[in-house]
Amino acid sequence: MALVSLTTDFGTVDPFVGIMKAVILGRAPDARLVDVSHEVPFANILAGALVLRHAVPYFPAGSVHLAVVDPGVGGARRPLCVETKSGFLVGPDNGVLSLAANDAGILRIIHLTEERFFLSPASGTFHGRDVFAPVAAALAGGTKTDALGPQVEDMVRLEVPSVVTDGSALRGQVVYVDRFGNLVTNISAPSRVVRVSLGNARIEGLARSYSDAPVGEPVAVVNSWGVIEIAVREGSAQAKLGARVGDPVVIETA
Amino acid sequence: MALVSLTTDFGTVDPFVGIMKAVILGRAPDARLVDVSHEVPFANILAGALVLRHAVPYFPAGSVHLAVVDPGVGGARRPLCVETKSGFLVGPDNGVLSLAANDAGILRIIHLTEERFFLSPASGTFHGRDVFAPVAAALAGGTKTDALGPQVEDMVRLEVPSVVTDGSALRGQVVYVDRFGNLVTNISAPSRVVRVSLGNARIEGLARSYSDAPVGEPVAVVNSWGVIEIAVREGSAQAKLGARVGDPVVIETA
Amino acid sequence: MALVSLTTDFGTVDPFVGIMKAVILGRAPDARLVDVSHEVPFANILAGALVLRHAVPYFPAGSVHLAVVDPGVGGARRPLCVETKSGFLVGPDNGVLSLAANDAGILRIIHLTEERFFLSPASGTFHGRDVFAPVAAALAGGTKTDALGPQVEDMVRLEVPSVVTDGSALRGQVVYVDRFGNLVTNISAPSRVVRVSLGNARIEGLARSYSDAPVGEPVAVVNSWGVIEIAVREGSAQAKLGARVGDPVVIETA
Numbered sequence: 151m152a153l154v155s156l157t158t159d160f161g162t163v164d165p166f167v168g169i170m171k172a173v174i175l176g177r178a179p180d181a182r183l184v185d186v187s188h189e190v191p192f193a194n195i196l197a198g199a200l201v202l203r204h205a206v207p208y209f210p211a212g213s214v215h216l217a218v219v220d221p222g223v224g225g226a227r228r229p230l231c232v233e234t235k236s237g238f239l240v241g242p243d244n245g246v247l248s249l250a251a252n253d254a255g256i257l258r259i260i261h262l263t264e265e266r267f268f269l270s271p272a273s274g275t276f277h278g279r280d281v282f283a284p285v286a287a288a289l290a291g292g293t294k295t296d297a298l299g300p301q302v303e304d305m306v307r308l309e310v311p312s313v314v315t316d317g318s319a320l321r322g323q324v325v326y327v328d329r330f331g332n333l334v335t336n337i338s339a340p341s342r343v344v345r346v347s348l349g350n351a352r353i354e355g356l357a358r359s360y361s362d363a364p365v366g367e368p369v370a371v372v373n374s375w376g377v378i379e380i381a382v383r384e385g386s387a388q389a390k391l392g393a394r395v396g397d398p399v400v401i402e403t404a
Numbered sequence: 405m406a407l408v409s410l411t412t413d414f415g416t417v418d419p420f421v422g423i424m425k426a427v428i429l430g431r432a433p434d435a436r437l438v439d440v441s442h443e444v445p446f447a448n449i450l451a452g453a454l455v456l457r458h459a460v461p462y463f464p465a466g467s468v469h470l471a472v473v474d475p476g477v478g479g480a481r482r483p484l485c486v487e488t489k490s491g492f493l494v495g496p497d498n499g500v501l502s503l504a505a506n507d508a509g510i511l512r513i514i515h516l517t518e519e520r521f522f523l524s525p526a527s528g529t530f531h532g533r534d535v536f537a538p539v540a541a542a543l544a545g546g547t548k549t550d551a552l553g554p555q556v557e558d559m560v561r562l563e564v565p566s567v568v569t570d571g572s573a574l575r576g577q578v579v580y581v582d583r584f585g586n587l588v589t590n591i592s593a594p595s596r597v598v599r600v601s602l603g604n605a606r607i608e609g610l611a612r613s614y615s616d617a618p619v620g621e622p623v624a625v626v627n628s629w630g631v632i633e634i635a636v637r638e639g640s641a642q643a644k645l646g647a648r649v650g651d652p653v654v655i656e657t658a
Numbered sequence: 659m660a661l662v663s664l665t666t667d668f669g670t671v672d673p674f675v676g677i678m679k680a681v682i683l684g685r686a687p688d689a690r691l692v693d694v695s696h697e698v699p700f701a702n703i704l705a706g707a708l709v710l711r712h713a714v715p716y717f718p719a720g721s722v723h724l725a726v727v728d729p730g731v732g733g734a735r736r737p738l739c740v741e742t743k744s745g746f747l748v749g750p751d752n753g754v755l756s757l758a759a760n761d762a763g764i765l766r767i768i769h770l771t772e773e774r775f776f777l778s779p780a781s782g783t784f785h786g787r788d789v790f791a792p793v794a795a796a797l798a799g800g801t802k803t804d805a806l807g808p809q810v811e812d813m814v815r816l817e818v819p820s821v822v823t824d825g826s827a828l829r830g831q832v833v834y835v836d837r838f839g840n841l842v843t844n845i846s847a848p849s850r851v852v853r854v855s856l857g858n859a860r861i862e863g864l865a866r867s868y869s870d871a872p873v874g875e876p877v878a879v880v881n882s883w884g885v886i887e888i889a890v891r892e893g894s895a896q897a898k899l900g901a902r903v904g905d906p907v908v909i910e911t912a
Contacts, residue, residue, distance in 0.1 A: 153683055155676060161583035162416070162670070165459040166628075168409065168440035172462040175407055175436060179464075182683060186676035192584065193638050205673040208680040208787070210687075221638050224613020274613035276628035279462070329669035330700065359732020359782035374674075374784035384701050384729050415837035416670070419713040420882075422663065422694035426716040429661055429690060433718075446838065447892050475892050478867020528867035530882035533716070 151180045152290035153213040157202050158278065159190040160218070166276070170216070170283040173269065177287035184209075193221040195246050199308050200326050202239075203249040204375045209237065214289045215250065216282055217241035224274035229262040229281050230305060233295045240286050242277070245308030252307075263299035313337050318404035322378075324348070324397045331386025334379050335399045339372040345402040346370040348380055351391050366390075405434045406544035407467040411456050412532065413444040414472070420530070424470070424537040427523065431541035438463075447475040449500050453562050454580050456493075457503040458629045463491065468543045469504065470536055471495035478528035483516040483535050484559055487549045494540050496531070499562030506561075517553035567591050572658035576632075578602070578651045585640025588633050589653045593626040599656040600624040602634055605645050620644075659688045660798035661721040665710050666786065667698040668726070674784070678724070678791040681777065685795035692717075701729040703754050707816050708834050708842075710747070711757040712883045717745065722797045723758065724790055725749035732782035737770040737789050738813060741803045748794050750785070753816030760815075771807035821845050826912035830886075832856070832905045839894025842887050843907045847880040853910040854878040856888055859899050874898075 154174055160166040167188050174181055186205045190198040198219035206215055213236075220227075220242040228243040234254035239247040240262075262281060265272070267288050272280035285298060313322040313336055322337035333348065339356075346353040353370045356378075363369035363383040368391065373379035378401060380387050387393065408428055414420040421442050428435055440459045444452040452473035460469055467490075474481075474496040482497040488508035493501040494516075516535060519526070521542050526534035539552060567576040567590055576591035587602065593610075600607040607624045610632075617623035617637040622645065627633035632655060636644050662682055668674040675696050682689055694713045698706040706727035714723055721744075728735075728750040736751040742762035747755040748770075770789060773780070775796050780788035793806060821830040821844055830845035841856065847864075854861040861878045864886075871877035871891045876899065881887035886909060890898045 151687060153680070155680070157673075162439070163441060163443040163583045165411075165440045165455045166582075168411075168438050169459050169462045171438045172407070172409070172459065172464075172467075175438065176462070176464040179405060179436075182687075184676050184679045184683065185670070186673045187671060189671040201673045205677050205680065208677045208684070210680075210684040213680075222615045225615030273626075273628045274611075275625055275633075279628060328674075329671045357782075361730045361733030371783055372781075374781045374787060379783075416693070417695060417697040417837040419665075419694045419709045420836075422692050423713050423716045425692045426661070426663070426713065426718075426721075429692065430716070430718040433659060433690075476869045479869030527880075527882045529879055529887075533882060 151182060153184055153209055154181045154286050154290050155184045155186050155205065155209060155213060155215045157186040157190065157198060157215070157217040158188045158219065159192050159194065159198065160188050160278070162188050166278065170278050173279055173283040174287045174290070177284060178290040181287065181290040190219050193219065195219050195244055196308060197326060198246045199249040202246065203253055206236070206250045206254060211236050213237040214286045215239050216286045217246045218278040218282055219246045220244065220277065223277050229277060231260040231262055231285060231289070231295055231298055232305065233257045233260065238289050240282050240289070243306050245306045248305060248308045249310065258295060258301050259305050260295045261299045261302045264297065267298060310336050318402060320401040320403065322399050324393055324395050324399060327388050327395060331388035332373070332379050332381045333387045333393050334373060334375065335377055337378045337399065337401055338376060339378060340401065340403050342403050343370065343401055344404060346378065346380065347400045348393055348397060349391055353380065405436060407438055407463055408435045408540050408544050409438045409440050409459065409463060409467060409469045410442070411440040411444065411452060411469070411471040412442045412473065413446050413448065413452065414442050414532070416442050420532065424532050427533055427537040428541045428544070431538060432544040435541065435544040444473050447473065449473050449498055450562060451580060452500045453503040456500065457507055460490070460504045460508060465490050467491040468540045469493050470540045471500045472532040472536055473500045474498065474531065477531050483531060485514040485516055485539060485543070485549055485552055486559065487511045487514070492543050494536050494543070497560050499560045502559060502562045503564065512549060512555050513559050514549045515553045515556045518551065521552060564590050572656060574655040574657065576653050578647055578649050578653060581642050581649060585642035586627070586633050586635045587641045587647050588627060588629065589631055591632045591653065591655055592630060593632060594655065594657050596657050597624065597655055598658060600632065600634065601654045602647055602651060603645055607634065659690060661692055661717055662689045662794050662798050663692045663694050663713065663717060663721060663723045664696070665694040665698065665706060665723070665725040666696045666727065667700050667702065667706065668696050668786070670696050674786065678786050681787055681791040682795045685792060686798040689795065689798040698727050701727065703727050703752055704816060705834060706754045707757040710754065711761055714744065714758045714762060719744050721745040722794045723747050724794045725754045726786040726790055727754045728752065728785065731785050737785060739768040739770055739793060739797070739803055739806055740813065741765045741768065746797045748790050748797070751814050753814045756813060756816045757818065766803060767810050767813050768803045769807045769810045772805065775806060818844050826910060828909040828911065830907050832901055832903050832907060835896050835903060839896035840881070840887050840889045841895045841901050842881060842883065843885055845886045845907065845909055846884060847886060848909065848911050850911050851878065851909055852912060854886065854888065855908045856901055856905060857899055861888065
């Protein structure tokens with residue numbers, strides 16, 4: 151009984167996600183479905199890749215992860231399955247799979263060419279339904295990846311902006327803003343934090359949790375993804391600090 | 405193990421949908437639930453009927469489809485079950501079931517009068533919980549439709565605006581706008597398309613996919629529902645063209 | 659095969675809920691998951707407690723109910739499991755469990771201290787994932803509550819504002835506004851209602867359903883939670899009456 155997770159930018163207003171689930175359960179009746187998010191910002195491949203990277207490690211081994219943030223649907227980008235040490239990633243070759251794939255350990259990358267697994271005829275506009283959902287169902291049902299198409303050498307790799315070490319300072323940036331307005335950085339928790347700076351804000355040291363800060367005040371924590379996050383207790387750091395993805399963050403460690 | 409799909413305008417902020425699911429799973433523990441949409445625009449029966457029509461064909465035979473867009477709840481409109489060649493449709497007799505029912509092939513229409521299947525006492529404000537969910541559970545558990553009430557001759561039929569053929573032109577309209585701002589028309593894909601017109605926009609020919617157009621430019625495609633749709637690559641056709649449901653669309657085929 | 663319900667203020671944009679589900683299904687593969695709401699207003703414990711109170715009675719006996727509205731995560735508030743006559747409530751000791759617990763009948767309150775049930779190491783920011791989800795999985799798998807920690811005497815009790823009887827009038831207030839803009843009060847349906855007053859609005863008598871009122875006019879009904887609710891047919895009472903949570907409502911019963 152495989153778990154199949156779904157990560158898309160389809161939203162939940164239209165029936166797109168329900169249709170994908172119908173396709174999966176029609177072909178793999180015992181699959182268990184888990185929504186990771188369908189509100190990835192439209193066409194934002196980096197956000198989708200980050201969401202997937204941080205969700206995948208909590209799923210049991212052998213899970214199948216559908217990720218359809220696919221502005222190039224119907225174009226030249228290849229449909230892929232990445233078999234990793236912990237499960238299967240299925241989606242377009244535009245980078246959305248690459249962060250999760252790297253973390254999990256890539257065993258092989260398959261170009262999905264075996265159309266007998268697809269819905270027929272496949273549309274040019276909804277590969278989530280016609281290509282990726284039926285392939286996920288096949289994997290959930292035990293189909294081996296080598297039946298799905300030829301192995302290929304590489305895939306589009308997405309780069310998360312890297313962190314620069316500058317003396318005792320770490321220079322990174324905000325890479326994701328969650329629905330609470332928490333500002334997630336690309337900086338893994340260092341062993342010692344003296345000060346965190348973002349724009350005009352200076353935060354002294356790390357708190358263990360949001361509740362260590364006064365209500366309304368910015369606080370820096372190691373968040374549930376294991377990286378430095380700037381939050382405002384019972385408020386929005388995004389709103390209070392006027393910050394957004396790409397803004398530089400500096401951590402002084404001495 | 406029947407699939408039960410759910411289509412409502414209840415939203416997901418309040419516990420209404422979760423309560424319906426609890427009722428279904430309390431009575432049909434093996435049912436599998438699939439959300440089609442709970443964000444049908446409030447009281448918009450046509451939108452609900454279109455969503456249902458386009459989702460149902462992807463579900464396995466024998467599935468049960470709950471559709472509760474029901475502004476007349478507690479009034480005179482009848483609760484119905486429509487048995488079709490591919491499954492069961494359950495909801496109010498206000499047209500929301502009719503497009504899917506027509507497409508699937510109606511076998512019989514049942515007026516749901518057998519109150520022993522309902523929650524007791526049934527409220528006047530939440531038939532989704534008290535009438536439709538328990539009836540869906542009964543169907544998922546194998547209850548025959550003739551146990552649910554008397555067969556009736558007809559139901560409220562919703563008309564999708566029809567397409568007019570005018571020489572070599574097809575005159576239709578926008579009937580649905582999805583969350584991407586794509587403008588879905590009521591015009592099935594003709595064999596040849598020379599030009600698509602909507603307001604001041606003129607689009608030459610059909611693209612095979614969104615990615616065939618330059619970013620930001622309008623494009624016409626045959627969408628995943630098999631009809632003509634006007635889109636803007638990585639943008640919103642609704643916003644760019646200032647269009648909405650009911651706006652006329654003309655397709656020149658020669 | 660236990661049902662596990664989930665009520666949070668996490669929203670559905672980020673992967674938080676999907677991660678909790680992955681944790682649960684990784685440890686209790688046969689559990690069935692039902693979302694009650696993930697759009698409880700941020701940090702609004704009363705709203706979460708009301709949602710939970712009104713959803714729990716529709717779930718089968720033995721269900722496990724996760725409720726994570728937890729602005730004090732990582733602070734001093736205790737993680738709890740409340741065993742009731744109808745199932746299990748799991749969440750922080752801040753009142754979010756208390757209304758449902760009272761209604762269901764409390765058997766015992768357990769302080770969740772047995773860290774062997776938690777994810778390790780537990781973060782300071784996401785106890786939904788690290789503490790509450792794995793404990794819910796344990797309960798779904800048959801673990802007895804006395805294995806989870808010591809029994810404690812009491813929990814934080816949330817008070818819903820009480821209704822005052824003033825001669826033949828009942829004085830209560832709006833306690834919840836649903837997504838339709840319906841104004842839910844704390845006043846249980848009296849046997850006779852002459853007039854309902856809210857701000858400048860005067861509504862004569864009770865309607866049996868929304869459809870008894872003219873479109874656009876305010877109406878008072880006994881809603882699906884068994885309390886007086888002020889609605890506007892095919893409209894928003896909140897918008898039309900300019901009302902909000904805390905506004906006084908008076909019901910004249912003679």
